[in-house]
Amino acid sequence: MKMLPVLCCGPATEPLDPESSETLAARFRALADPTRVAIVNRLASADECCVCDLNAAFELSQPTISHHLKVLRDAGLVESSRRGTWAYYRLVPDAVSELRHTLGG
Amino acid sequence: MKMLPVLCCGPATEPLDPESSETLAARFRALADPTRVAIVNRLASADECCVCDLNAAFELSQPTISHHLKVLRDAGLVESSRRGTWAYYRLVPDAVSELRHTLGG
DNA sequence: TCCTTTCATCGATCGACGTCGATGCAGTAT
C-alpha cells in the first residue's frame, strides 16, 4: 500500500507536490458519487457482497453498477473475487483508513 | 454544522439514506480536484491565506482559482472574509474533521 | 475625478463522467 502524505491537521503538514495532489484527488473522486458512497457504506457493514445484491439494492442498470465498482476497484477502495458464477466485493479497510489519515487523523 | 452519518468503521455503521449519500458525495466532490486538494493543504499550514497568494502559487488563471474557492466555500470546507481590498481564506477545521469521521474515526 | 489593483461573476468551450442498451463471455442447468 502506497503511503500518502498527511493532508491537514497534526504537527507536520508539509506542502503537497503536484503528484500527491493528483493521487489524493483521484481517491476522493472515487467517493464523489452518491451511488459509490452508498456501495462503500453497504460493503462496510457486510464482509462481502455479491454484485447481484448491489444490482437489486440500487435502482440503476447493471452496467452502471458495474461501472461504479470498477471506479472503486481502480481507486483501490474495494477488491473483488469470482467464485463460480458470482462476483463478490469487499472493502479494503487499509485504503479507507489511509484516506482518513490524509484528513488528519 | 450539520451532522453527517458514520460511513464505515466503528461499531455503528447504519445504512445510508439517499440524501446522506448525496451530501457525503458532495463533500468528497469538493476534494476531487488536485488544485482544491492543494489549496486545502496550503490553508492547513497557514492560519489565513490571501487570494492573491493563491493566484501566485498555482499556474492557473485568477477566475479558475476563484471558482475553486467557491466550490470549497459551498462545501463548507473553507470560509472567507474581506479586509479592505483583499480576501482572506481560512480552513474550517470542524468540517474537515467531520468528513474524516465519516471515514470511520 | 480617473486610474490601478483585487477579487467575483459571466459566457463559452471542451473534455470528463454517469447512464443506458447492446454485446460478449463464463459458468450452470436442462
Place this chain on the structure above:
DNA sequence: ATACTGCATCGACGTCGATCGATGAAAGGA
C-alpha cells in the same frame, strides 16, 4: 448441444465541471 444467468465491456448520449477571456464591483492612490 442448447439455453439461461451473472457480470464485464463497448459505444453512444446527455450533463457536469475545469478552464479561460471579458466584464463588473469595490477599494485605494495619484
